[in-house]
Amino acid sequence: MTKANYQAPAPQSEGSRGLQRPRWSSWANVVKTKAKDRQKSSTTWHIGIISVSILLLISSAVCADNLASSQCGPATAVHVSAAPTTGLCAAGTASSVSGAGIGPWRWSCNGGDGTSASCFAISGLPVTDDFTSDSILQPELWQPFAANGESITLQSTSAGVALSLYVPGGTDNHSATTPNNSTHLMQKIDNRDFYVETNFTSKVSQPLQGQGLIVQQDDANFIRLGIYTTGCQAYIYGVSFENGVPFTFLEEPVENGSNLYLRISRSGSNWYFDYSYNLNAWVYDPKRTGAYGYDENGRPSMSFYRDLNASSIGLYAENAPADGSSYAFVANVAYFLNLLQPPAFFQGAPYPPQPTPPQINLWYGNNPTFAANGVPQQWVNILGTVTSPIGITRLAYSLNGGTEVDVSWGETGDRLVEPGDFNADIDYPLLNPGRNNLVITATDYQNQIGQQTVTINNVASDVGDFTVDFHCGFSKYHE
Secondary structure (H helix, E strand, O other): OEEEEOOOOOOOOOOOOOOOOOHHHHHHHHHHHHHHHHHHHHHHOOHHHHHHHHHHHHHHHHHHHHHHOOEEOOOOOOEOOOOOOOOOEEEOEEOOOEOOOOOOEEEEEEOOOOOEEEEEEEOOOOOOEEHHHOOOOOOOOOEEEOOOOOEEEEEEEOOEEEEEEEEOOEOOOEOEOOOEOOEEEEEEOOOOOEEEEEEEOOOOOOOOOEEEEEEEEEOOEEEEEEEEEOOOOEEEEEEEEEOOEEEEEEEEEEOOOOOEEEEEEEEOOEEEEEEEOOOOOOOOOOOOOOOOOEOOOOOEOOEEEOOOOOOEEEEEEEEOOEOOEEOOEEEEEEEEEEOOOOOOEEOOEEOOOOOOOOEEEEOOOOOOEEOEOEOOOOEEEEEEEEEOOOOEEEEEEEEOOOOOEEOOEOOOOOOOOOOOEEEEEEEHHHOOOEEEEEEEEEEEOOOOEEEEEEEEEEOOOOOOOEEEEOOOOEEEEOO
């Protein structure tokens, strides 16, 4: 069942797209104008009518005064770093200010005649919104952009209540490009560092459906990170638009899933991106730097350098025609979370959760044996998965007390299929005969450490020369 439906209003000639002036102020001006008109003409009327005119004048003046007796002050709708204490009301008495963390902060201005005005202020940082607990979209936080049959709603889904961004099918192009014809919901921010996370509970499945995050300077300059699919293969996709010209800095084939967590972090002109399917195994590897710089597994960077005077951040859903027509798509979003200044309580539990160190799971145990049947390959492979709800900054191994060697982790388009998968390749000649001690260490963003110790048993046997008869399916050994 739909809980709330929020269609973007038509663009106005004054102000930003989709924004309208408050109607009550225009109505007050009309009332005042009519009162003045009546006052000018009443002197020519007969005495009996003059009394009626005066009565009408008094009535109109009372209406105008009522509107002005409770009015928000200059602190309203501005970006502040803490709850405002001054400038709350231009008229009326201010209530206490509610809100915590980075807002939004709300209060009311109460007139002596029983009227009341609702007021709010927000910070310049991205503000957390848990859509699963919303009954309506918060208009002081979000500006919706929905046109051409698109819609932005709060819906009940199989995963609970979610923000739903809908793009219809047909022949129109609803891409998050220039112009941005996608369905998107934007929140104004100041041009400063931030770190945000969002959770999509929808899966792209048909050609050219997509969903993700946008950070925008203006309509021609923005950065977007998301996922799209060709119908056969999904891709994590990062694009920077500069004066309307796109530059793709990330396009990596991925597994896809019905739960997608995205993170964008900004530090000056440095941008960092990450994603996960389960909030526990994150992909970003800080060893990878520079757009389309590749690591040893052929995986492009998820970091990027770009000067951008950010003014808003938001969420989008998109589609585009494939073979003449596009596939309708609904992107469902559970939350939008500010990780730099998170709420103390989020989705029914204290937040952030108690930190836990990285976990390393070894697929084939802690005591593998190699070379029992000779040495058929150069590399000894120690396979596993590393997980952390915070994110991994480094994964490395040390063999027999030697220098640490960096190890990359998945998801990649070739060898490492899942987020957090790793393969520690050890050159076989580096192993001593018999027992070898291997220590694998994972470090997260809070400098917490998780370790696993592996005892590699190198039996170093020599099976001699042999041939294999593939036709019969068995080996013939020749000593």
